[in-house]
């Protein structure tokens with residue numbers, strides 16, 4: 001069960017304030033009867049909600065790709081810091097999108113946001129092994145021994161064991177790292193465990209998606225075929 005105003009808001013019909021007026025004006029019917037009270041609880045599977053005579057579908061499944069700049073935290077609210085939600089236009093926020101997993105405040109790069117909770121769970125879960133690929137600038141220079149340690153499954157300084165990962169040295173102080181899980185500060189901690197603390201980190205790829213063509217701070221909706229590919233990569237039939 002969900003509040004009628006929340007259901008209408010997530011369907012992207014209007015802002016909360018506009019909805020109040022529309023409800024009052026009798027623009028919304030519930031099972032054929034005008035309803036003015038947005039607090040009424042409905043069952044979206046059983047109840048028929050119409051707006052100006054047309055059936056209202058549940059929220060459209062939406063996936064956004066954001067090029068996250070540094071300085072924003074990946075939560076929907078925060079008492080101190082700016083959140084990535086400030087970079088998301090109101091019309092998407094109304095549809096209930098939230099970040100898929102977290103990038104650190106100082107990490108830049110590819111961040112997905114969606115209102116599809118099941119898909120978000122699969123993308124984050126190590127079980128489905130969706131690849132996340134990072135570019136790191138760090139102290140020292142990575143070599144074969146570091147790559148071998150990553151491939152074996154690194155043990156972090158606190159004893160946490162990581163899944164096998166790919167470390168590709170790009171040159172002095174630069175590497176590409178591909179992981180299939182998302183432990184707290186994972187890449188920074190993996191690199192620190194090899195004596196190469198990271199001073200800049202950017203996620204360039206998640207599954208088949210890349211940042212290509214997207215300026216820092218910009219976002220775009222994924223196309224249906226991109227969402228379908230992502231679902232497949234995350235093990236959805």
Ligand code: URA
Nearest residue numbers: 104107185186187188
């Ligand atoms: N690993 C990290 O250490 N930080 C991130 O933001 C993402 C992966």
